[in-house]
Amino acid sequence: MKCFLSLLLLPVVVWGYCDPEFTRVGEQCLSFVTQYQLTFEEAGEYCNEMRGASLVTIDSATQFKALVDYIYSSELAIASYWVDGNDKDSEGVWISSSGKKFPMGTPFWAAYRTSQEPNGIRKENCAHLFIPVNFYINDFACNRTNLFICEQADVPTRIIQYEPPEVKSCPMHYVEVGGKCLSFMAYEEVSWESARLRCRENEGDLAIVDDIELLRAINLYLQAEELTDHDFWLGASDAQTEGQWLWTDGSSVPMGTPFWGLVAQYNQEPDGGVDENHLALLSKGYFYFRDADGSLPLHPLCQLAE
Structure with a gap:
């Protein structure tokens, strides 16, 4: 029984406090830079100067929803924002600055009835939250300028234990x-x-x-x-x-x-x-x-x- 319980009690990371320059948004510590409009590369460099921060990463649908909800609820729906995603090295292969895969498709990228972003081919290789499409992700020319969102690096964490929910067993036809x-x-x-x-x-x-x-x-x-x-x-x-x-x-x-x-x-x-x-x-x-x-x-x- 002791061995079985140890398998159930899995570690989970709980986020600590954000630095003064950053604000808690979901599970991230973010800074919305609205005083400057910079290119994608310049925005990344600016974030890095903030204690090694980076442009905000988007790893999950929950994270993306929290980000968009915060923009609307905090009167930040004033312009588009750079986020950490690009396909500069290999067309169509979207990654973050750390090399992780950038999320594709629904519910992240703007989609109409007959087409879905990204659609810029080689002219638009960087990701931003585009205000005209209600802050869905859109590809954009990296040398153009936007506002941007920085994410705090090395957020203090602590480890707790929890019992994960049971996996559902569905009946026939489900x-x-x-x-x-x-x-x-x-x-x-x-x-x-x-x-x-x-x-x-x-x-x-x-x-x-x-x-x-x-x-x-x-x-x-x-x-x-x-x-x-x-x-x-x-x-x-x-x-x-x-x-x-x-x-x-x-x-x-x-x-x-x-x-x-x-x-x-x-x-x-x-x-x-x-x-x-x-x-x-x-x-x-x-x-x-x-x-x-x-x-x-x-x-x-x-x-x-x-």
Whole structure:
């Protein structure tokens, strides 16, 4: 028993205090430099002079969401910001200054109905949070200037122990994705209301995707299973009150970046008004949230009832 418990009690890092020049944002200590607009290289050098800091890294969907939420809540939505990502050495291979892989796809990079960033080929090799696209990541010419965000290096930490959650065991027709038991019914296409009925027949309901890591996990699963040419219904609607998006359990749907996709002229979903009252993940939208006509035939994405 002692040996078994030792396997469960795994170490986890807990972040310490930030230096005075930095502010806690999620699990990072950050400084938003708004007094200078510098090139990508100059911004990195400026950060390095701040006790060895660097441009802010983005390693997870949770981290990215915390960063964007902070920009909006702290009145920092004034211009675009450099972040630590580039493909200068090898076109299309995006890395950070430390050589780590830079996250790609949804829910990080700006996506429209027919295209997703990065799209600058050899002319745009550095990553920034682009204000016209609601601070989704966009590729940009490295010699242009932006505001930028520095991340404190060597944040003091301490180690505690915790017992990790159990891995879900999902029943037939369901698969574990992002800690949930989901069923991707790729064999039939039905309206939103009919999709709910199909899910209920299988002891579930249309999926509630209220965590950004779950949206990321769904995207990775669709890629791995070669389902990226399918469209799926989710369990949310604003049919009762236009503009008030609610999940089937009555909770509010998260709005804005990094959940909802973009449309032409840099506008953000939802944009369908009274004609599009149901929530979908569409292939021609890179599986960001998009409003759609509930009568359309899409695949049910079910979640096992808990």
